[in-house]
Amino acid sequence: MAVRLKRAGLHDLVLLERAHEVGGTWRDNTYPGAACDVPSHLYSFSFAPNPDWSRSFSPQPEIWDYLRRVAKDHDVVRHVRFGHDVTDAQWEPAANRWRITTTGGVFTAQFLISGCGPLADPAIPDIPGLESFQGTVFHSAAWRHDHDLTGRRVAVVGTGASAVQFVPEIQPVVGELKLFQRTPPWVLPRHDRDITRPETWVYRNVPLAQRAARTAIYWGRESYVLGFVHNPRLMKAVEGLARFNLRRGVRDPGLRAKLLPDYTIGCKRMLLSNDYYPALDRPNVDVVTEGIAEFQPDAVVTRDGVRHEVDTVIFGTGFHVTDSPIAQRLRDAEGVALADRWGDNMTALRGTTVAGYPNLFMLAGPNTGLGHTSQVFMIEAQIAYTMAALRHAARNRIDRVEPRADAQADYTAWVHRKMRGTVWVSGGCDSWYLNDKGRNTTLWPGFTWEYALRTRRFDPQRYHLRPEVPPAGLPPAAQSGTGGRWAGGAGAPPGEGRTGEGHTRQKEAVR
Ligand SMILES: Cc1cc2nc3c(=O)[nH]c(=O)nc-3n(C[C@H](O)[C@H](O)[C@H](O)COP(=O)(O)OP(=O)(O)OC[C@H]3O[C@@H](n4cnc5c(N)ncnc54)[C@H](O)[C@@H]3O)c2cc1C
Numbered sequence: 460m461a462v463r464l465k466r467a468g469l470h471d472l473v474l475l476e477r478a479h480e481v482g483g484t485w486r487d488n489t490y491p492g493a494a495c496d497v498p499s500h501l502y503s504f505s506f507a508p509n510p511d512w513s514r515s516f517s518p519q520p521e522i523w524d525y526l527r528r529v530a531k532d533h534d535v536v537r538h539v540r541f542g543h544d545v546t547d548a549q550w551e552p553a554a555n556r557w558r559i560t561t562t563g564g565v566f567t568a569q570f571l572i573s574g575c576g577p578l579a580d581p582a583i584p585d586i587p588g589l590e591s592f593q594g595t596v597f598h599s600a601a602w603r604h605d606h607d608l609t610g611r612r613v614a615v616v617g618t619g620a621s622a623v624q625f626v627p628e629i630q631p632v633v634g635e636l637k638l639f640q641r642t643p644p645w646v647l648p649r650h651d652r653d654i655t656r657p658e659t660w661v662y663r664n665v666p667l668a669q670r671a672a673r674t675a676i677y678w679g680r681e682s683y684v685l686g687f688v689h690n691p692r693l694m695k696a697v698e699g700l701a702r703f704n705l706r707r708g709v710r711d712p713g714l715r716a717k718l719l720p721d722y723t724i725g726c727k728r729m730l731l732s733n734d735y736y737p738a739l740d741r742p743n744v745d746v747v748t749e750g751i752a753e754f755q756p757d758a759v760v761t762r763d764g765v766r767h768e769v770d771t772v773i774f775g776t777g778f779h780v781t782d783s784p785i786a787q788r789l790r791d792a793e794g795v796a797l798a799d800r801w802g803d804n805m806t807a808l809r810g811t812t813v814a815g816y817p818n819l820f821m822l823a824g825p826n827t828g829l830g831h832t833s834q835v836f837m838i839e840a841q842i843a844y845t846m847a848a849l850r851h852a853a854r855n856r857i858d859r860v861e862p863r864a865d866a867q868a869d870y871t872a873w874v875h876r877k878m879r880g881t882v883w884v885s886g887g888c889d890s891w892y893l894n895d896k897g898r899n900t901t902l903w904p905g906f907t908w909e910y911a912l913r914t915r916r917f918d919p920q921r922y923h924l925r926p927e928v929p930p931a932g933l934p935p936a937a938q939s940g941t942g943g944r945w946a947g948g949a950g951a952p953p954g955e956g957r958t959g960e961g962h963t964r965q966k967e968a969v970r
Contacts, residue, residue: 610632
């Protein structure tokens with residue numbers, strides 16, 4: 460988002476980041492085995508191809524390096540205020556500004572873009588007795604690298620995307636591993652491999668070749684949508700592959716039975732691994748399917764009364780998604796938090812803007828998540844939409860952009876009509892995609908290109924747009940040429956700017 464804003468000539472921006480480095484997901488998730496599960500040629504920015512990926516699914520350190528490099532190369536870092544946790548943001552209609560309170564001070568901004576991440580706040584289940592546990596406890600997103608797992612008796616809670624990656628890494632090291640599984644995931648083979656030096660040479664010297672590889676991966680991934688959305692029965696072939704993966708990975712039939720899901724593949728996120736099943740088949744691993752009743756100082760106790768003595772507990776229990784903390788911090792003119800406005804039904808026009816919360820854009824907002832391909836693609840589509848809205852505002856001297864409630868409701872109804880019959884709501888599972896009422900408020904129910912098409916242009920007819928109010932005492936005509944949000948002066952659209960007079964006012968207008 461920052462790169463796009465800067466390219467459009469809008470340099471008066473500030474990025475508020477609670478951590479001390481850029482990188483988000485790929486800075487925080489340093490657990491052993493962390494890697495993307497969408498091939499790197501696609502899981503990267505369209506404007507910053509990286510010919511040097513070492514593997515088809517790159518490991519976390521490489522992705523983090525890439526993000527840091529992109530931020531540095533595009534001169535973004537100097538705009539970041541690290542150690543600034545946004546604790547509150549309130550829309551102030553009289554000032555036409557967001558007042559943003561952070562742990563590092565208060566800021567005001569005309570436009571507020573939330574890029575707080577779809578999976579940024581680790582969730583730990585509320586299990587009785589956890590605080591009494593005497594051993595070491597941590598979440599996979601805050602890995603305790605100072606805690607040596609050699610020979611330990613370890614409980615892993617959860618069998619989602621992170622656990623599937625770190626369990627095979629820690630299994631050979633730990634003494635005993637108890638894996639507490641609520642629902643088994645479907646796990647497909649992972650076609651990971653080194654990217655060879657000749658390939659890297661080609662990608663470096665023939666950028667079109669990398670673009671072609673990216674395009675091929677994109678369309679391969681999109682084909683899943685036919686099964687997810689249009690005909691879940693098509694997923695049978697994919698399920699066959701997952702069953703094969705289970706059969707070849709686990710010899711013990713009793714264990715296989717525990718690990719075989721009873722819902723349609725795709726209903727929960729499909730996972731990729733060649734070594735998860737073989738790791739579970741090792742003698743030092745016990746897959747426990749009985750629910751956890753409580754923690755005791757030295758044990759996890761399951762509902763059948765069995766005490767599992769452990770000295771370390773690792774939660775691979777995912778993130779706050781349908782209850783994203785940022786929604787509790789964004790408040791409208793009356794002070795009502797977005798989380799309260801939403802209740803358990805997150806909605807946003809085009810997954811990005813929300814009635815009652817003017818000049819706010821949410822990246823990775825409601826119903827923009829994916830189960831099959833690169834989230835970065837969706838985020839870039841939202842960025843394009845946000846830029847189109849800002850450009851429209853600049854061109855037309857509009858200082859307040861707010862979706863109409865009826866337009867947002869129509870859009871949401873349409874999304875949920877599309878959602879009917881998809882594998883996520885009809886596949887017979889409970890997942891983090893669903894809210895407490897079983898409504899899928901997280902995923903986009905279609906092809907990602909459909910979303911990109913719908914966000915390509917700004918749609919002013921769906922918005923309340925308030926013309927700029929002239930400064931007191933000045934007739935509107937007197938303003939002409941004296942300012943605007945873009946560096947180029949009044950009404951100059953992004954990329955068409957001049958520098959000069961407008962800049963001073965731009966500063967106060969945007970921040
Ligand atoms: C382990 C893991 C693996 C993943 N693998 C894939 C994958 O293979 N493919 C895929 O498409 N997606 C994957 N994802 C999803 C991933 O989150 C997105 O692809 C993408 O990284 C989101 O980028 P973002 O910038 O929106 O959010 P993030 O990368 O989460 O960044 C959000 C930033 O906002 C900051 N922040 C949050 N709240 C506040 C606040 N109140 N104040 C100040 N700063 C705040 C955070 O510190 C963070 O730096 C994965 C997620 C996880 C957790």
